[in-house]
Amino acid sequence: MTGRLSVKLIRRCLQHPLAPLCALFGLLLLVPMGARLALGWSNPLGYLSDLASASLLTVLLYRRPWWLALPVLLVWSLLTLVSAELVSAVGRMPNIADLHYLVDPQFVGNSTGGGLAHPWLGLALLLGLALWLGVQRRGRGAQLPALPRHSWAAPVVLLLVHGTVQYLKPSDADQWQLFNLPHQALATATGQAQIQVEDWLEGDVPELPVQMAGLTQLDLDGEPLLAGPGQARNVLLIALEGIPGAYIQPNREALRSHYRENLMPRLSAWAERGMNTPDYVLHSHQTIRGLYAMLCGDYDKLDNGTPKGIELLTQNQRNQACLPAQLRQHGFATHYLQGAGLRFMAKDKIMPHIGFDATHGLEWFSNANYLEFPWGKDDKAFFEGALDYVGQLKKQKKPWMLTLLTVGTHQPYSAPEAYLERFDTPKQAAVAYLDDAIGPFLDALERQGVLKDTLVIITSDESHGIDGVRLASSWGFNLMLAPEQAQLPKIKSGTYGHVDLSASVLDYFGFEPAASLSGRSLLRDYALGREIMSYTNGKLRYHDGQGTLTECDFQQRCRYYSSPGFIADSATFKGQYGGLRARQISARAEGLDRTLLQSPLNLHYQFGSPAIIPLQAQIKDDWADNLIGAQYLEMPKGSLTRVRFTVRSADPQQNAYILLKGKEREQDVALGLPDEMLVTPDQPLEMDFSFANPEPRKAFSFHLLGYGLGAVEVSDFSVITELPGQEETSEEPQDDNAQSS
Template sequence: MKNLFGHPRTRLVALATLVLVLPLGARALLGWSNPLGYLSDLALGSLLVLLLLRRPWWLALPVLLAWAALWVASAELVSAVGRLPNSADLGYLFDPQFMENSTGGGLAHPWLPAVLGAGLLAWLISAWRSRAQPLAALPRVALAVPLMLFGLHWASQHLAPSDADQWRQYNLSHQLLSAGVGNLQRQAQGWLGQTQAVTPLPSVGLTQSDLSGQKLLAAPGQARNLLVITLEGIPGAYVQANREALDSRFDEALMPKLSRWAERGMNTPDYVLHTHQTIRGLYAMLCGDYDKLANGTPKGVELLTQNQRNQACLPAQLRQAGFTTHYLQGAGLRFMAKDRIMPHIGFDSVHGLEWFSNANYLEFPWGKDDRAFFEGALDYIGQLGKQDQPWMLTLLTVGTHQPYSAPEQYLQRYDTPKQAAVAYLDDAIGAFLDSLERQGVLKDTLVVVTSDESHGIDGVRLASSWGFNLTLAPEQAELPRVKRGTYGHIDLAASLLDYFALPIPDALGGRSLYRDYDSGREMIAYTNGMLRYHNGQGVF
């Protein structure tokens, strides 16, 4: 055995097995099979063999550890929220609250780090024992192999672009390299004074409000109060009315109670979530603006240095109109700076986990489980009902954030913890809306149910950008069950101000959900590392 591991060629076999064979097998086991993905794994693996084969073990080991960590991070984030990690996520690796709460002490694919670890150990033993024996250089023609494979991948992407999930088309290391090269190319074009052929953001249709549509309601909305319920990570496909309206092939009824409530309200099936991350989704829906359609510091954080644009956000506008404005979430407020952002955009009262006095029904690292959260929210609404002023309350659940905790009886009924957590949320939101109806809150309150982002659905095209908007209004009979047209979070702030017949600041973009439009409209989203633009005239 010692002679076997000490042979220089064994080092080549161990390294090739680690960076070529194991990734291909892992891709198949994870269900990410795609010719481009296998090509990406082969290209990167062959490059690592060339770069590291004759390097000292102490120099190659950190590179291989980083490579393996990226593989594990890919599998975990795709499983949790349906997207690949990006450079902006690196900061969260050093946030103890995020790491502790998100992992919950376990991994979705514990076998992957075990397999990669075994492969690393086998390579390390062979590299150590053969360290004194030189290994012949590979033939120069071997240098052409990764170049050819990367070239084939690049050519296939440019000649026949695919909108398949990024993790199916790329190894994460390759994807990060590709994104970095693209950023350098754009910076170089800027230095040379060149611009890209397509620059959709300056378009008036994307950045300005549009109230040209025909009003659905003959008079200002009858509701006195506003309740916005934001469900963590829920795609639009989970609502049956949306699946039917868009002829979706996704047929899992994970949220039947919310779907039954949707039968009584106005649904907007073609509803776009523009980005990933909660703070970006909240900013878009509350401030009527696209967050950055790229990675980087969220606009909500940058807004803290401004004292004008924040006054155009929905809470600030409603506060000026005489509403008391409130924000309540089931987790601590420090993460993503919501403790500073929410007061800055106009919320009078901002509360997180510290507000709740009721006990949890299960242990959940982020804070309140969804059943306990909505029971606490009922108490909060009861307190608001005792005041004379109209109120706005925005709720944010956290139970469908990884690590997807759910009671044991739910875990036994469903295939994955994510499905169990979604089902638990469905029961909780169903009971909450039932209680609001029994208490008479729905008679004088406009209720909007939506989500901050989409955790995606494996194999469902564009699911990472597919959201939903359910309106429950006192004058429901005057509203359609299915609202036709394309809308998104960019429209929510202007829509709600339009419902209450309040002035809409020039800084807000979007159309009103409470109007009908004869023409298409532009829409844009940046999810899964892909910028998607539709011009409203059939060009995607």
């Protein structure tokens, strides 16, 4: 009945003299609103944003020639589709820097081809455009009624209402819940203009250097929880891919979180037996950044700049301060094991460089998977293999440190069919599957007596977030199981984060941490709060340690809240600001970004190695099948990037086929190279090319992909970014690691 009524209304609308207006407004409003409802982004401000944008575009395009309005509607449709796809893929909206991809044939082809997460949205946009064109064609030559004289006031009022609500009662929801893409771009431009006006009104106010000691110092002045060094002989550090702190029941209870889903009951039961730190901050997204922070006692970049783990390859001093290197100096055998290949994000180079004696990935495992997963081992198979690895370490006389990294809860998420049937989403199913894998692993460690002489720390590399849970993208967890558990509290008070993990482990053993480490010890109580920062989901957050949390968003506006700690279920909004105070927050982040290197210029990164890499018959995934670790690099404005690589066939009987792709913020960038390049046993592939960076590039990744029946050796993959005219000054690398020119 409702469907028939809707059809009748549409027909009546299309037969009306205002049919072109009806078709245009329907396309611009009904499709995005319907998509918002279907995708679960049902925030009132989001619907208001859709209504405001639809009103504004309708006023601008109504009664315009079809050939003038059509390109605008095509771009709008593509932006709508791209926004939904990018949120589904990586949990963020596009930004202004992404807009140039609309003129990139490769990107447009990929975006409108197969593999879309929401093909129904593309179909709805296409049908809406076709309907609008049909109405335009039928009414061609007719004089359309004019809109009321003050119709332009409607979008202005709606935008002002949206901005006023955001100002008076800021929402903690994600950006895509509150804005559509055109509105977000308009809000960004308005925010930047407002800041410029505020700067002008402030005049020549001197910008004093911000104090960084509270963020960078090593603080071991707290009261120790243990009377002396810990009794454990070994260290086991387990990093669970993407798991937020809200999944651990003691954390939810301690912070009185409204989140109630109990996806990890096994791990929560173990958490009841250990020391939990509910207010535990993850400083950034991406595995390599989380691993660097926890293993090297330093903030990684609080933006999308080159990960510090990669920058660390340019020097041979700060890497000796990282936890594996320090434990190795104290006689530990240090091991790293992950369930995926090592080349992605250059972990095959970074992990040995920071002190791991043995670094293993997917190639180490001999046990079969329980299900197919593009990144590598499913979690059950991974922990079964990890248990064997621990068994081998137990046979050694030396104390050991083992770091484990799972991958099953990384998108596209890995779970058997039985789990997928039990849960609403693949993410939930994958989390439950991980819980059922780590539970038996910990049980086995206990049966084998490992927990009696091993300090076990379970945490996550990053957080994949939870819709509707405040700060979930920054909310991590730290579960510590120690032989002297009776002396440790069940709930550790205070604010801590990944930057504290290295100092905490060294403090447990009574070792003197390197002076270049940052952070506090989880094994101490502190009378005063501390400064701490994070950058997740496009928001920069800073807690001053004195009860104020500040959050700066894409509009370059900072809101501040009364919050005793960093992670909390709710906080009291106090006000907002821009201008000098906002720049001071950014200056702190920029200061932390430069603790390792002052500039991304004049660095020669070498991602090649003598390793023999077996090829697959076909390329399945641009990320998981990458042959090199040159991901998420930063290239300053006005610089020139030179790339040189050599690929050799390692099989005298087989040819190989090689592709090189560039991606910026996960979106394809044309490099002007052939789609496919042949490597024969007699003729290696050697290339040397450059490209300019007229605007800053961040999160730029190279994807060297290959397929065939043989194997290859990527003996050289050099990336050099420098200012034009300085090309001849760059030095050649001296070894397999990156070198500073």
